[in-house]
Structure formats: C-alpha cells, structure tokens
Amino acid sequence: MMRPVAAVVVALAMAMAPALAQAPAATPLVRTTIAPSEGIVIGQPVQLHVEVLFPSEMPRPPLVKLAEAPGAQTLRFETQAITIRDRIGDQDYVGQRFEFVIFPRRGGDIQVPAADVTLLDRAGDPVGSAKGQQIHFSVTVPPGIDPSGPVLAASDVRVSETWSPDPVSSSFRAGSAITRAIQRKATGVPALGMVDFRFTAPEGVRVYVDPPVVDDKVDRGSVEGSRTDKATYVFEKPGSYVLPGLSQPWWDTDGRQARTETVAGVTLKVAATAAAPAQQPPWRNAIANWRKFVIPVLGAALVLLACAMLWPWLSSRWRRREQRHLASETFARKTLRRIASTGDAPASYRALATWLERLPPDGKDAARRDSRLQSLITQLEHALFGTGGSWSKQNGAELAELVAHFPTLKKGGLVHVSPPLPPLNPPPPSRRPASQESA
Secondary structure: OHHHHHHHHHHHHHHHHHHHHHOOOOOOEEEEEEEOOOOEEOOOOEEEEEEEEEEOOOOOOOEEEEEOOOOEEEEOOOOOOEEEEEEEOOEEEEEEEEEEEEEEOOOEEEEEOOOEEEEEOOOOOEEEEEEOOOEEEEEEOOOOOOOOOOOOEEOOEEEEEEEEOOOOOOOEEOOOEEEEEEEEEEEOOOHHHOOOOOOOOOOOEEEEEOOOEEOOEEEOOEEEEEEEEEEEEEEOOOEEEEEOOEEEEEEEOOOOEEEEEEEOOEEEEEEOOOOOOOOOOOHHHHHHHHHHHHHHHHHHHHHHHHHHHHHHHHHHHHHHHHHHHHOOHHHHHHHHHHHHOOOOHHHHHHHHHHHHHHOOHHHHHHHHHOHHHHHHHHHHHHHHHOOOOOOOHHHHHHHHHHHHOOOEEEOOEEEOOOOOOOOOOOOOOOOOOOEEEEO
16 A cells, blocks of 8 residues: 555656756845935946845846836946855845946936846746835935036046147147047046037137047946047148137035036147248259250249149148048948947947947937837947847847948938848847846
C-alpha cells in the first residue's frame, strides 16, 4: 500500500519542480529615497535611490524602471546597480540599490512616479513584480534666475576662454580669421544642462559656430559636466571691431546665491589688404630697343599686379565659401548619415543635434512631426542616458536612411524626396517609451 502512495508523491514532486524553481523566494522590500529632500532649486540635480531588498538571499538582481516625471528630466548614468546588505529586526536582507538623477526644469511640486520592479528567477525569467513608493518634492526658482531656459545649478562652475591666434600679439587684415574656444565645467551637472552661447558679431564680421564638444565624467552617480563651444570670426573689411564678452549665469547650491561667470571680449583693429607695388619697366636697359623689351616687361608687370590684388579677395572668398559649407545643413546631414551608419551612439547623438539645430523653422517642425524620426531619437536617448535601451548598427543605418530622404531645402520651402521604391522591411509602429529600465 505504501509503494503506490510513494510513487504518487514522487510524481507530484517532479511535476511541481519547474514551478517551484521559478517561484520567487520571498516578496522583496522596496525603499525609495531622494537627496537632498528639501531646499531644491530649479536645475539642481536630485539623487533618487531605489533599494530592492530580499530576505536571506537574492535569486537574481531585478530590473527597475522609473517613469518620467512631468516637469523634470530623469537620467541614469550607471549600467549596474550597487549590491547592499541590511538587517531589519531579526531578518537579514540582501539586494541592490539603483541610482537615478532627476533634474527639475520648472518650479513647483514635482511628482516622481513609483518605480516598477520586475523580479527574476535564477534563470533570468520574470516571475513577479513589485512597486516602489511615489516621491514628490518642492522646487523653488531663486531670485535672479531665469526659468525660461535650462538653468545651471551646481556647487562649482568654471569657465575659461582661449583665442587663436593671440589677439594681442597678432595683426589682422581683411580676410583674416580668429577662433574663440570657451570651456565650461560644472560639478554634478551634465553638459546637456548647459545652455547654448549666443555668439554675435558686429557688421563687417561673420561668425561660424562649431558643434559643441561634450566630455562628461561619471563616477558612481556623480557627474562632472564639461562642454567646449568654439566660434570662428572672419573679418570681411578693415576697421575696428569689438567681439563681445559672454556670461554664464548659475545658481550656487552651496552658497545659495545667484552667480555669473563672464569671459571678456576683445577689441581688434583690422587693416586693409596690402597690394603689391607695381613693377617699373627697365626702360634704361631697353631704351636702345624698346619694342623688344618694353611691351613684354609691361605685360608681365600688369599680370603680377593683377594677381597680387586679386589673390586676397579670391582667398577670402574661398574661405568664406568653405566656412558656409561647413556650417550648412547639407554638410551636417551628410556628416550625420556617415556617422549614424557606423552604429556609434554618442557620435550619432552629437551629429544629430547639430543637424537638427541647422534646420530652418519649417524643417524643425517637420522633424517634430515625423514619428519615425522621433522614435529613433527616443531610442538613441534611452541608449545613452536611460536604461534598458540599446543602439545597434542597424538602428544607425535606419537613421541614416531616414535622414537621407528627409525633406530638402528649396527657396520655396520644403520639397519631399521619396525613395524610388518602398522599403523591403517596413519598421513596425513605434511609440515613445515613457521610462528608462536598468538592471
């Protein structure tokens, strides 16, 4: 009688083994905290920690995603969470801490949605879910701070400037150029939080602005943003010119006051282009046979004089044409297609920002209405700054193909350029993800 019963028990145990293997060991404890929790100003980075703790042991690190908070920008800099241990009452816990950084972009109350936690078994398969806690904090706009644009709030901001060539020791003539490079560094704020400088120039001077160079340094949730802006001034005619200074307003989170970092401009005198002196004919040596020597010498002198006078104009015109080409939307589009096809996500993001910036207003409106383009931009941003996103060479090729057939510029507006045949594998409809996921 015992043998049939034992056989039934063994069979039931074998049938339940897979289900037991996938079941979570216990319901985890989820804790959500922010730092600082009060006295937060617009633009100030807020550290948000989501801790997922398991009693006794953690079968596998969970997945945590945080939805976007209205009025704020959420970033995650680390690719892996931090393993932690704690003892609550008589129970030992082990788990992981996930770190996010929230940048409030407006004043008032900011509501951060509860974090979504996906529990995994030892094989990495989902076996359950859990919820964090909703967090809200109040954001103030300090006096002297303009909230209409990106606000830079940090404990330390440094701004430096260099000119090439040196404006003090160098001389300038019509057609000459000088390059200005401004570097900004901010503690706790990425370069994306720094507003673009507005480079201006007086009449008679053209200014060409290069795409910014970003070099953020991230160390376990702490970031030091670094951005270099470069502009080239080309002098079209002689005169005295003032290249104006620039200011970077910011809020000192340690001193609790508004500050401004300023780089001084320069005053330059530009001389007229010097013309080569006309050559005198050697009449004294040719007086005996003037028909043989005077006409060739005069002709050669006129040719040399014309070359000397026209060369600066031709050189200046070529440089201006080259600068206009490098600063054009066409060049930015070509650069974006080349870089995107390599699958390099950071370089593609910088090239994409440059191209979008050079689009005219109707072109920018068309880009915002293009669902495929917006979907790819969102995927690229999540791959760089969010969690759970990825960017492949195939994604880059799709972006390059989409940009290649984006409406081109004509005098009468935008003209759509359609491919000769429809795509062989049309992409499925995409939607803008509302959160970042990290493991």
